[in-house]
Amino acid sequence: MYGEDESYVVLYRKKIDIAYSLNENSQYNYLNIIAMKTDPLGNVRGYSDLYSQWMLPCPTIRKASGSNLLKFSVDYRHRCTVGAKQLYSESETVIFEPFIKYIDDDSKDSTPVLHTVPTLVKGNLVHFNKDSDVNTWQLIKRFYLFDKTSGISNVNGVQVIKYFRYAKYIEIRIRIRRKGKGERSKIYPPLFIVHYAELSEDDVNVDVNVNMEFAITYELDGASMVNGMEIAVGSISAFGILYTILQTWSYSRRLGILGFDAFTILQFFIFACGNLANSFFIVSFGASSYSFIINKMQKVVYMLPPTKKDEYVIQTYIIVAFSLKIFEVLAINWKQINVDISFIDWEKPNQPLLEIGIKTPSKTNLKAEAPKSFWRPYFVANEWNEIQTMRKISLPLHLVACIFALEVFGASSWTRVGVQVDSNRSTEFITSPAYQLAASGLIFLSLYSIQLMLSLFLYERYIKNAILDFMDVCSIANVSLLILDAPLHGYYLHGRSIHATCETDARGLQPGLPYRAFSIRCTPDFRLYFSRLSTHMVINGVKWQWQHHMSTADDRPNLDSSATAGLNSARKSSGRSSRREDSDMAGNGLPSVINHREQAAKLINKFLTAFLDHALEDLDYEVREKHFLERIFDIELMDEGNYKTLFLYNTSGDSQSFQRTIWYGQEWTLVTFDLYLFCLVQITTGSYVVAALVTAVVWKFLEMCRQYAGKKNLAKKTLVDERFLI
Structure with missing residues (x-):
């Protein structure tokens, strides 16, 4: 003793x-x-x-x-x-x-x-x-x-x-x-x-x-990583909060809000959840991967596997990261299933009909269209419905590849605490949860990068590109697409044919401009006109009161009485046919409702085509290229004194703008959600197969919910009969 x-x-x-x-x-x-x-x-x-x-x-x-x-x-x-x-x-x-x-x-x-x-x-x-x-x-x-x-x-x-x-x-x-x-x-x-x-x-x-x-x-001695991880989380989170402030400022301008209110605070919380989730995961995954790589390659002992305290902190960070990421994913899907979407039909009627009295402040009259073939907007609607939940990779194929790499080819044995990377499957040697995180994360990201590059540079370039195919469908059908994801912000896809009919090549929004996809920064005037016309499209529905997300009346440009009167007269001065439809709606029910909705769609189409043709003097727009900072941070640097709607194009990608309203344009958020879920289930259960199954089930559930809600919103906002949507 x-x-x-x-x-x-x-x-x-x-x-x-x-x-x-x-x-x-x-x-x-x-x-x-x-x-x-x-x-x-x-x-x-x-x-x-x-x-x-x-x-x-x-x-x-x-x-x-x-x-x-x-x-x-x-x-x-x-x-x-x-x-x-x-x-x-x-x-x-x-x-x-x-x-x-x-x-x-x-x-x-x-x-x-x-x-x-x-x-x-x-x-x-x-x-x-x-x-x-x-x-x-x-x-x-x-x-x-x-x-x-x-x-x-x-x-x-x-x-x-x-x-x-x-x-x-x-x-x-x-x-x-x-x-x-x-x-x-x-x-x-x-x-x-x-x-x-x-x-x-x-x-x-x-x-x-x-x-x-x-x-x-x-x-x-002195091998704990907790202090370093805490410092790293604080530093990265600080940059995340700064970026959150920039995102909130940009989105509040898209809402038309000049100050802070409850909705702005909610958006700040959602943006913060996404950025902080990435911060926690970067630190935990980075620390685990660093320890994993150093421990496996060192010739002299510089580092040992993470301690129990280190592993507890890492697991806590993963749980926090996934919990915060849930809010971001739900918020993105909620925005996507509530966007305002309109099809702009450029097809010329065979003969003019009665004039409809929609008068803008410049006293410009909009005329009604003759009946057109209905297949073109329906065809475009079906194509849009198909790409709503499309992603840049195949997640089931990716998860199967991960299981093969980890279980079949023995990559899971890397998590054994020791220096050499080998395929010894003995369960007696301790496996570190931190090394499980590092191995699963590295395999997940490596295989994802390989599939993403194959998809972008091989499959989409030489076999099939669904996004470009959709844009071509719009051009063939002579139909443009307007999407408003915020009161003063949206996206425009130009599908207008250069000739009166759709059997010809497409043209740009302006002569000599080859780009077809644009981001839009709306003016309050334009949004007010569009919102009032949109109320005709939902009978006995709840109107979108976007004015709650606008600035006060003193901060907005004044709308003269002629503008308001012109819009209010849209419902009253549509000629005898409009009055007959109102009468039918009162007496005959459903057929008159359908006629009323069709008439409202014609009004909106006529208004948007006149706007895009620069036919409305007080509602005009200009087209310019996005600045470098606008492309990097996804913001609009617009002078507050400019009351023209801006159409912004990106020279680096013709189809990069409107993708943000579908899953294809939110790939980073979705893949990080899949990664966080996969890693969380794996370190919790210790099984890569269970982690893959849970990730696949959650993905399929989200896809079904997103597809169902997106289909409902598409039918509601475009007046396309839901029964025709595949």
């Missing part, structure tokens, strides 16, 4: 002056721990290696790993369950005194040196060593695995078991020196930690199951 005040000195003594190696061919790649065996009377019975049958408490461990148990820097854990009768009958009382055997570098004759290994007894059967303070520990030099002496008495020649004491948990804790010159890969004296438990005679007779465990763990 050591003295009461010797614990710290014994545990941090630098007597073992040998540098162990991570090279498997080196003789110092293993720790050589032996034990002197004595019986209860003090008779020496010889020496035993650690992995021999006399040293380890689990009978099954003797055939498990042999000398690989003490491979340097590799954690090990083995659990077993043994019947009480078997344990009692096969055990004997042997006292062990452990030593570590090595050859001192300063020794001239290579004489082996034995250094005593201290033992710490803990558990419910002892009343000391409860504190975590090393200075209060009482260390000893010897221990036993089974006690069949003190708790067993002989009554009339019959053994009576009062208690049978055994070591239910043994841990060899090895601490690696880190500080100081030349201290790399050197160790302090190892420490045996033993927990004892007892069995009664009834337990032995009933043959209860006894759980036993043996572990080898390595520690490194």
Whole structure:
């Protein structure tokens, strides 16, 4: 037994002056721990290696790993369950005194040196060593695995078991020196930690199951990553909040809000959730990957696997990241299924009809259209409905590839705590949740990048590009697409033919302009006209009161009475046919409702075509290229004194604007959601297959909900009969 005040000195003594190696061919790649065996009377019975049958408490461990148990820097854990009768009958009382055997570098004759290994007894059967303070520990030099002496008495020649004491948990804790010159890969004296438990005679007779465990763990001075992760989260989150402020400012301008209100605060919260989720995941995944790569490639011990505290923090960050990402994904889908969408039919009628009295402030009259073939808008609507939930990759194919890489090809074995990356599938070597995160994340992102590049540069370029195909369909059908995702912001896809009919090539919005997709920054005047006409399209529905998201009347340009009167007259001055339809609606029900909705659609189409043809003097627009900052941060740098609607095009991509209203344009948000979910389920359940299945089920559920709601919104906003949408 050591003295009461010797614990710290014994545990941090630098007597073992040998540098162990991570090279498997080196003789110092293993720790050589032996034990002197004595019986209860003090008779020496010889020496035993650690992995021999006399040293380890689990009978099954003797055939498990042999000398690989003490491979340097590799954690090990083995659990077993043994019947009480078997344990009692096969055990004997042997006292062990452990030593570590090595050859001192300063020794001239290579004489082996034995250094005593201290033992710490803990558990419910002892009343000391409860504190975590090393200075209060009482260390000893010897221990036993089974006690069949003190708790067993002989009554009339019959053994009576009062208690049978055994070591239910043994841990060899090895601490690696880190500080100081030349201290790399050197160790302090190892420490045996033993927990004892007892069995009664009834337990032995009933043959209860006894759980036993043996572990080898390595520690490194000052190796915790918690402080670094906390600093990294704070730094990255600060940039995330700054970007959140920029996003909120941009979106509030799209709403027409000049100050702060409850809706602005809600948008700030949603943007913050997405940015903070990315911050937490970047830190946890980055720390795990850094530790994983360094640990697998190091030749000298610079880093050990994350500690239990590190793993707890990493798992907490993953849970927080996924929880925050849920809000962002729900908010994006909610915006997409509530956009205002209109089809602008450029097809010329065969003959003019009655004039409809829609008068703008410039007294410009809009005329009604003759009946046109209905197949073109319906065809465009079906094509749009098909691409609403389309993504840049196939998620089921991606998840199958991940399972093959992790389970079939053995990449999951990388998570074993150790230096080399190998395909050893032994469950006895400890797997780190942090390494599971690193391995699953690296495989997920690597395979995703490969599939994404194949999709963008091979499949979409040479086989099929659904987005460009949709744009071509609009041009063939002579139909343009207007999408408003905010009161003062939206997207425009130009599909107008250069001729009166659709059987010809497409043209740009302006002569000489080859771009067809634009972002729109609306003026309050334009949105007011459009909103009032849109109310005709929903009979007995709830009108979108976008004015609640606008600035106060003092901050908006004044609309003169002629403008308001012109819009109000749209419902009254549509000629005899309009009055006849109103009468039919009052008397005949559904047919008149359909006529009313069709008439409202004609009004909107006439208004938008006149607007795009610059036929409305007080409602005009201009076209310009997006600035660099506008492209990078997805904002509009518009002068507040400019009361013209802006059509902004991006020279780097003709179809990049309106994609943000469908899943295809939100790929980063969706794939990070899939990644966070996959990693969370994996580190929680420990199964890559379960993680893939849960991710696939959640994706399919979201896709079905998004497709259903998007289809409803499309039918409602465009007046296309839902029964014709495939």
